[in-house]
Amino acid sequence: MADSYYKDKTKLxxxxxxxxxxxxxxxxxxxxxxxxxxxxxxxxxxxxMPHTTEDDIWRRTVDMRTQDYWRRTRRFLRxxxxxxYRPSLPTNGEPSAxxxxxxxxxxxxxxxxxxxxxxxxxxxxxxxxNSEELKKKGVYFADLHTALQEQPELLRDYFMNKAVTLExxxxxxxxxxxxxxxxxxxxxxxxxxxxxxPKGVSVELPLRVYINMSEADQADLSHTLIIAEEGSRVAVLxxxxxxxxxxxxxxxGAVEIFAGQNANVTYVQVQRWNRTVWNFASHRAKIARDAxxxxxxxxxxxxxxxxxxxxILEGAGSHAQMLGLAFTDAxxxxxxxxxxxxxxxxxxxxxxxxxxxxxxxxxxxxxxxYVYPAANHTDAYQKNDNLLLSERAxxxxxxxxxxxxxxxxxxxxxxxxxxxxxxxxxxxxxGLSYTQAEKLIVEGFFEPVIERxxxxxxxEELSTSITRKLG
Amino acid sequence: MSNELxxxxxxxxxxxxxxxxxxxxxxxxxxxxxxxxxxGSGKSSLANGLMGxxxxxxxxxxxxxxxxxxxxxxxxxxxxxxxxxxxxxPTAIPGVSLANFLRLAVSAxxxxxxxxxxxxxxxxxxxxxxxxxxxxxxxxxxxxxxxxYLNDGFSGGEKKRxxxxxLAMLEPKIAILDETDSGLDIDAVRIVGDSVSRLVGPNLxxxxxxxxxxxxxxxxxxxxxxxxxxxxxxxxxWELAEMLEAEGYDPIRxxxxxxxxx
Numbered sequence: 133m134a135d136s137y138y139k140d141k142t143k144l145x146x147x148x149x150x151x152x153x154x155x156x157x158x159x160x161x162x163x164x165x166x167x168x169x170x171x172x173x174x175x176x177x178x179x180x181m182p183h184t185t186e187d188d189i190w191r192r193t194v195d196m197r198t199q200d201y202w203r204r205t206r207r208f209l210r211x212x213x214x215x216x217y218r219p220s221l222p223t224n225g226e227p228s229a230x231x232x233x234x235x236x237x238x239x240x241x242x243x244x245x246x247x248x249x250x251x252x253x254x255x256x257x258x259x260x261x262n263s264e265e266l267k268k269k270g271v272y273f274a275d276l277h278t279a280l281q282e283q284p285e286l287l288r289d290y291f292m293n294k295a296v297t298l299e300x301x302x303x304x305x306x307x308x309x310x311x312x313x314x315x316x317x318x319x320x321x322x323x324x325x326x327x328x329x330p331k332g333v334s335v336e337l338p339l340r341v342y343i344n345m346s347e348a349d350q351a352d353l354s355h356t357l358i359i360a361e362e363g364s365r366v367a368v369l370x371x372x373x374x375x376x377x378x379x380x381x382x383x384x385g386a387v388e389i390f391a392g393q394n395a396n397v398t399y400v401q402v403q404r405w406n407r408t409v410w411n412f413a414s415h416r417a418k419i420a421r422d423a424x425x426x427x428x429x430x431x432x433x434x435x436x437x438x439x440x441x442x443x444i445l446e447g448a449g450s451h452a453q454m455l456g457l458a459f460t461d462a463x464x465x466x467x468x469x470x471x472x473x474x475x476x477x478x479x480x481x482x483x484x485x486x487x488x489x490x491x492x493x494x495x496x497x498x499x500x501x502y503v504y505p506a507a508n509h510t511d512a513y514q515k516n517d518n519l520l521l522s523e524r525a526x527x528x529x530x531x532x533x534x535x536x537x538x539x540x541x542x543x544x545x546x547x548x549x550x551x552x553x554x555x556x557x558x559x560x561x562x563g564l565s566y567t568q569a570e571k572l573i574v575e576g577f578f579e580p581v582i583e584r585x586x587x588x589x590x591x592e593e594l595s596t597s598i599t600r601k602l603g
Numbered sequence: 604m605s606n607e608l609x610x611x612x613x614x615x616x617x618x619x620x621x622x623x624x625x626x627x628x629x630x631x632x633x634x635x636x637x638x639x640x641x642x643g644s645g646k647s648s649l650a651n652g653l654m655g656x657x658x659x660x661x662x663x664x665x666x667x668x669x670x671x672x673x674x675x676x677x678x679x680x681x682x683x684x685x686x687x688x689x690x691x692x693p694t695a696i697p698g699v700s701l702a703n704f705l706r707l708a709v710s711a712x713x714x715x716x717x718x719x720x721x722x723x724x725x726x727x728x729x730x731x732x733x734x735x736x737x738x739x740x741x742x743x744x745x746x747x748x749x750x751x752y753l754n755d756g757f758s759g760g761e762k763k764r765x766x767x768x769x770l771a772m773l774e775p776k777i778a779i780l781d782e783t784d785s786g787l788d789i790d791a792v793r794i795v796g797d798s799v800s801r802l803v804g805p806n807l808x809x810x811x812x813x814x815x816x817x818x819x820x821x822x823x824x825x826x827x828x829x830x831x832x833x834x835x836x837x838x839x840x841w842e843l844a845e846m847l848e849a850e851g852y853d854p855i856r857x858x859x860x861x862x863x864x865x
Contacts, residue, residue, distance in 0.1 A: 553657065558694040559704070561654045562769065563682035563711035572707065576698025576752070 220255025796821025
């Protein structure tokens with residue numbers, strides 16, 4: 133019964149984010165997941181859309197297509213009609229009818245060696261492969277719907293329970309008021325994956341995940357869940373991209389990362405949605421004792437981006453490196469809130485976010501370092517630098533500290549500036565055109581972030597994306 | 604004939620303040636000229652104006668090079684014609700390696716008919732590396748120099764050597780050296796001076812802009828010009844440099860009725 137419903141898209145035309153939809157997919161999922169969805173749905177229904185003037189966390193979020201940054205009104209997000217977007221139908225672990233062409237999907241290089249590959253298009257899993265290495269070592273890597281069937285206990289324990297949860301989003305503070313979209317995600321999540329790395333296992337090659345939107349009016353609600361047990365080591369490269377330049381879409385995503393004691397996790401997300409996609413996301417990582425997380429977040433796409441990213445340093449001696457790189461143009465808006473939460477002593481964090489803005493694009497970055505009372509001997513660093521290539525581009529930057537412990541070292545800083553005329557003149561006096569000079573200066577500006585990225589293939593991909601964006 | 608640089612009655616101002624007030628000078632390939640003057644006489648303004656810095660306003664006059672009025676051209680077009688300026692204070696470009704930048708610059712200047720934006724218009728990497736290594740050895744700079752970010756954290760001497768390295772790689776027809784000896788110790792002045800004099804030949808004309816005659820010991824100019832208050836007040840041979848060394852600028856100021864700059 134349910135199967136025929138999934139295959140018949142015509143029945144899901146208006147008001148897709150409904151209780152009815154949840155009832156329909158309930159048959160394919162465990163009861164507890166259904167209840168979890170209903171709980172999230174109730175919250176989603178009860179919450180108003182975020183409000184620019186009343187919700188502090190949304191104060192700097194602007195839809196540049198319809199809003200005037202300097203004269204913001206209550207019409208905030210008026211152009212966003214959530215109900216217009218269509219969540220995809222869970223594949224329920226069944227292989228999809230659509231095959232991946234041999235040449236790969238546009239923009240997805242297959243040449244790179246990977247220990248596992250997942251390709252998802254419009255919420256549907258198109259391809260998954262696990263290397264012999266993964267199987268032999270007991271690593272579990274599957275789309276989330278399959279995982280729900282095969283690893284229900286793991287999901288029940290972790291899924292939206294410990295990192296991105298509806299409870300934490302209701303708390304006050306930095307992460308707080310972002311909950312409308314987290315609730316939407318909790319109720320209607322579809323797609324995404326679970327990666328589970330057992331204790332002591334070291335995965336040599338990175339895993340590659342391609343999450344795509346292709347059809348118009350798609351809603352992508354992918355959920356990333358990475359669990360790296362004690363002493364394990366793994367790297368994941370995830371790309372979120374549109375396959376067309378104009379198909380409108382909505383992404384409401386969540387990323388949950390658990391780095392167990394002494395684990396070493398690298399997670400890279402490159403976001404290249406097209407310029408019509410509304411992009412909302414909550415990313416949270418929990419880092420246990422002596423574990424290390426290297427987290428790279430690169431954003432190039434989206435119409436309006438609202439993202440929360442938090443590293444929670446739970447275990448003593450844990451370390452988080454947060455590298456951010458963003459390049460906006462046209463009328464794109466990118467609003468990122470980051471948090472470095474130091475809960476235990478001797479924890480270290482290092483955040484470096486660099487943004488280049490073109491045309492009339494605007495960005496806002498608000499970063500907070502929280503040092504909890506027990507977190508003595510914390511060493512935290514944050515830096516946000518912005519390079520404006522146009523007179524009409526605008527960057528807000530708000531670094532922040534909240535320290536409740538002693539013997540702490542926290543350093544932060546922020547800059548925003550136009551391209552340096554003397555640099556341009558110097559380069560042009562050597563024969564470079566203005567365009568070449570600008571390109572070189574932009575590449576140089578991103579270089580401190582890129583050089584810290586631990587994987588050569590990612591560094592190359594980021595450089596390619598930057599070049600493409602420079603036009 | 605066509606490769607000569609001819610400056611005719613040039614007037615340059617900075618933020619509405621006239622700095623160069625009618626300067627004429629011709630530099631032929633194979634010639635070395637020295638333009639000497641005290642601080643504030645307009646030396647650097649002339650250098651920047653000739654290369655096309657947007658802050659330096661050309662009020663009158665013309666600069667003909669290779670038969671073209673270069674004042675109409677963008678700085679990169681002047682470079683492609685064969686003009687080169689070694690900066691007094693080279694700008695740092697963090698994150699951009701010297702080699703990366705120089706490969707683009709060499710490709711742009713040598714591939715004159717193109718914009719040099721495309722990858723296939725770049726000079727082949729092996730060819731470029733071989734040439735760069737050779738020239739770095741001649742200049743006595745370490746191989747690691749090429750990988751460092753352009754002028755970023757360079758010492759004074761390193762900056763000047765990087766400028767001369769670029770001069771050697773770009774092979775211009777006319778090179779303007781703006782205070783290339785400033786901030787250098789005596790050994791560095793000798794290295795830079797020897798390097799430049801090796802480059803001087805029938806195809807390169809040089810205009811050395813300097814405050815002190817010490818660099819000129821290594822690159823003997825045939826022509827010495829003295830710049831005071833935006834004008835060339837004396838032109839001559841080596842004897843002028845010797846006179847300046849012995850007596851300083853005061854007698855010349857007195858002779859031409861120019862007060863010392865505050």
